[in-house]
Amino acid sequence: MAITTNLLRKLRFNQRGISNVIVMVLSLVILVTIVSNIILWSYQMNQLDWEKMHENFRVISVAPSDHSSWFSTPQEYVVIEGSRSSGTFSDTQLVDDSFETFVESARLEIEGSFSIDIVTYPLEHIQTVESQMRYKANSTEEKLYIKAYNWSSSVFEDQGFNTTMGHVPSTEWDNYSLNFSDQWQNYVHANGTVKLRVIDETPDVNQTVIDIDFLAIRVVIDGAEFQFQNNGPSTLNLVSIWINNQTHHQRYDLDVFLNSAETVFYFSSDIILPSEPFTVRVVTKRGNIAILS
Ligand SMILES: [Ca+2]
């Protein structure tokens, strides 16, 4: 009997010992978890503080704007009549005297595809679309016409354009400009695509040579254009903009990313600038502010 009691006591003592060990181990695990989380958290806080402290950006300029930038063709023209004799489509992207040359074969017809950035320039804010061609020809005998693809009637036409008279070429650089007036919606696909054709007037025996320095479209739209510059070491996210004058305080959402050392133009058709003087405050996601007065 006494032996049995002794054994039971010993067993209880051992159980208590094991429990103590388990409690100690668990406590240690919890302690290590807490300490490591605190270290990690403070490291992350330091990282965030560091990133916030080193943000360095400015608003270089702000101005009202009534049109987009130019959209030139990102691919080679399709030659339907005539031929391409030199240069490439990329020569037609800038006004710089480097050009692409096409030659008539009794007729000339080329087609280019252009794409409006409808994220920056939403269709519901567009007033019309303009096209501009800077070109010269070796003969002024025959007019050229620019027509656009009508997405409703599925033909290339110039119905409703501000001018349907065509353009008499010059042997010196000259501009053939037109706009789609209030009919522009017929000529712009819902995804922003506009197709243009440059077409000669009539079949003839002269094989006229056409040099195109520039051919592009842009939209007429009211808004404001900003220029932002990131002089800091890391990428910036601009999240809001305040436009304030004496009577007018307006906040707009923004979602612009700027890489380190990058300068960007930003257009918004939502922002209508008040009368001057006004102040522009741009806020980053990390909470820094740049001011332009
Ligand atoms: Ca012709």
Ligand SMILES: [Ca+2]
């Ligand atoms: Ca050019």
